Amino acid sequence: MITEIAVVDIVVGQEKDFETSLGVAVSTVLPQAKGFLSFNLHRGIESPSTYTFLIEWNTLEDHTIGFRESDLFLQWRALIGKHFASPPRVEHWESIAF
Amino acid sequence: MITEIAVVDIVVGQEKDFETSLGVAVSTVLPQAKGFLSFNLHRGIESPSTYTFLIEWNTLEDHTIGFRESDLFLQWRALIGKHFASPPRVEHWESIAF
Numbered sequence: 001m002i003t004e005i006a007v008v009d010i011v012v013g014q015e016k017d018f019e020t021s022l023g024v025a026v027s028t029v030l031p032q033a034k035g036f037l038s039f040n041l042h043r044g045i046e047s048p049s050t051y052t053f054l055i056e057w058n059t060l061e062d063h064t065i066g067f068r069e070s071d072l073f074l075q076w077r078a079l080i081g082k083h084f085a086s087p088p089r090v091e092h093w094e095s096i097a098f
Numbered sequence: 099m100i101t102e103i104a105v106v107d108i109v110v111g112q113e114k115d116f117e118t119s120l121g122v123a124v125s126t127v128l129p130q131a132k133g134f135l136s137f138n139l140h141r142g143i144e145s146p147s148t149y150t151f152l153i154e155w156n157t158l159e160d161h162t163i164g165f166r167e168s169d170l171f172l173q174w175r176a177l178i179g180k181h182f183a184s185p186p187r188v189e190h191w192e193s194i195a196f
Contacts, residue, residue, distance in 0.1 A: 002143065003140055005140070005150060019194060022196075023196045026196060027196070040193070041193070041194040041195075041196070042101055042103070042191035042192065042193055042194065043191060043192050043194050044189060044190075044191055045100065045158060045189070045190040045191060045192060046189055046190060047189065051194075052103060052191055054152075060143060091142060091143070091144055091145065092142075092143040092144060093140035093141060093142055093143060093150055094140065094141050094143060095138070095139070095140055096117060096139040096140065096141050096149075097139075098120075098121045098124060098125065098139070
């Protein structure tokens with residue numbers, strides 16, 4: 001299992017519209033993606049137009065190839081991309097348990 | 099409840115020592131902090147010397163004042179700060195539920 005952490009700046013004033021569009025995208029697009037496990041959304045306190053997604057995938061390739069190179073990614077971006085102020089900053093992480 | 103997300107670059111080659119020190123800090127220091135709820139650690143796949151902490155606190159002030167201005171913070175940094183390659187990048191986030 002890996003975690004995608006994406007930081008996204010939204011056009012100021014479009015935060016609520018973005019959240020609505022994202023709700024549709026998360027409930028309709030992500031569940032169709034192979035290897036998708038969970039989605040969590042955080043909104044910045046210091047930067048309230050910035051959001052962080054934490055998305056868990058079975059494998060790195062489930063995100064970078066299976067999802068990114070599929071029509072589902074086009075649907076995902078069509079729903080939410082119009083609210084982006086700049087390209088998302090995306091990195092992948094492995095969980096470390098103590 | 100708020101989430102602190104901290105991104106920390108570790109001196110290359112000190113990753114395992116850092117994880118060991120952090121394990122001690124998380125098990126001995128954080129549980130003493132008022133309002134501390136949970137800690138999760140992620141290691142970068144693209145950047146394996148970079149770690150992300152996700153720390154849940156009851157309130158923003160539990161972290162920024164209660165913890166940061168306490169002796170516990172000095173103990174925390176004494177255990178792990180020696181492995182930092184640069185100052186951590188810390189921001190606070192509220193969870194958005196759909």
